[in-house]
Amino acid sequence: QKEVEQNSGPLSVPEGAIASLNCTYSDRGSQSFFWYRQYSGKSPELIMSIYSNGDKEDGRFTAQLNKASQYVSLLIRDSQPSDSATYLCAAPSGAGSYQLTFGKGTKLSVIP
Amino acid sequence: EADIYQTPRYLVIGTGKKITLECSQTMGHDKMYWYQQDPGMELHLIHYSYGVNSTEKGDLSSESTVSRIRTEHFPLTLESARPSHTSQYLCASSGQLGTYGYTFGSGTRLTVV
Numbered sequence: 001q002k003e004v005e006q007n008s009g010p011l012s013v014p015e016g017a018i019a020s021l022n023c024t025y026s027d028r029g030s031q032s033f034f035w036y037r038q039y040s041g042k043s044p045e046l047i048m049s050i051y052s053n054g055d056k057e058d059g060r061f062t063a064q065l066n067k068a069s070q071y072v073s074l075l076i077r078d079s080q081p082s083d084s085a086t087y088l089c090a091a092p093s094g095a096g097s098y099q100l101t102f103g104k105g106t107k108l109s110v111i112p
Numbered sequence: 113e114a115d116i117y118q119t120p121r122y123l124v125i126g127t128g129k130k131i132t133l134e135c136s137q138t139m140g141h142d143k144m145y146w147y148q149q150d151p152g153m154e155l156h157l158i159h160y161s162y163g164v165n166s167t168e169k170g171d172l173s174s175e176s177t178v179s180r181i182r183t184e185h186f187p188l189t190l191e192s193a194r195p196s197h198t199s200q201y202l203c204a205s206s207g208q209l210g211t212y213g214y215t216f217g218s219g220t221r222l223t224v225v
Contacts, residue, residue, distance in 0.1 A: 034213040041151075043202050043216040051210070088155070090213065098143050098162060098209055104154040 002027040002093050006103035014111050019076040021106050023089030026070070033072045034100065035063060036088040044088055048074060079110045115139045118203050118217035125193055125224055133188045133220045135203035144186040145214065147202040148172060155202070161186055193224040 003026040013019045025033070032051045036044035050056045050063040050072065062075040072091075076083055086105040093099040116137040125131055135144065146159040157170030161180040175197070176190050186205075190197055200221050204214040 032210045032213075036213075041200075041221075043219045044155075044214075045216070046213050049211070049213060092209060098206070099145075099157070099160065100206075100209070100214060102155050107152075 002030075002091070002101050004089055004091050004101045004103040006087075006089050006106050008104055008106060010107040010109055012109045012111055013079050015079060015081060017079050017110075019079045019083065019108055019110070021074040021076075021087050021089075021108065023072045023074075023103055024070055025072065025089075025091045025101075027091065027094060028067075028070065029094065030091045032092060033063070033065060034090040035061075035072075035074045036090060036102075038086045038088060038105065040085070076108075079108075081110050081112050084108060084110050116203060116205055116215050116217040118201075118220050120220060121218060122221050123223070125222070127194055127224055129193050131190050131193055131222070133201055133203075133222070135186045135188070135217055136184050137186075137205045137215070137217075138184065139205060139207065139215065140183065141205035141207045141215075142183060143206045143209070144180070145204045145206075146170070146176075146178060146186070146188050147204065148174065149200045149202060151200070159188065193222075195224045198222060198224050 035048040038044040048063040056063045060077045064073045088105045089103040090100040093101045119134045147155045156172035158174040159178040202219045203217040
């Protein structure tokens with residue numbers, strides 16, 4: 001069983017700070033990685049995907065991938081109270097797999 | 113505008129009743145999934161389908177059943193609801209996984225009393 005591990009948190013940051021969310025994965029063959037945001041009582045929504053080593057930026061969000069270390073991270077700059085949610089990391093369940101393996105999620109609280 | 117629809121959004125039902133949770137998508141995705149998630153807990157895959165007439169059980173044992181008669185439709189049925197079935201049920205679909213991942217529906221929050 002392929003694994004995706006996240007720090008469960010909760011992670012608390014003050015408004016305006018950078019929130020750093022981390023994820024490690026076990027399958028070296030994984031090619032693509034996804035970050036989902038889930039507000040309490042709602043369904044997950046895709047916020048970032050990344051396939052190549054390095055950084056990918058989208059607005060206040062930056063995804064970082066290091067395949068050698070099997071490590072994926074999500075940085076949220078200028079954190080807002082509206083960013084308070086659980087963030088899920090996901091990776092394909094194996095080479096050629098149609099399924100995603102999700103981490104247990106990191107709960108982020110942005111304190112005004 | 114949502115491309116994957118779940119109904120009902122909320123359901124409160126008595127023990128022993130038969131229920132069907134509906135999931136439909138308009139994206140032409142061949143792969144569809146059902147997840148169960150308790151409040152504050154992780155996602156658990158209970159069923160998936162890679163195409164019409166193809167269904168498989170997921171990692172979490174579930175007393176529910178699914179069918180896939182049409183590409184766009186993937187309903188989940190509980191023959192006899194019990195309080196232990198109280199949970200949120202999330203439907204998802206995917207096409208080219210490596211690029212777009214899953215798209216989730218808005219979920220059905222089921223309460224069995």
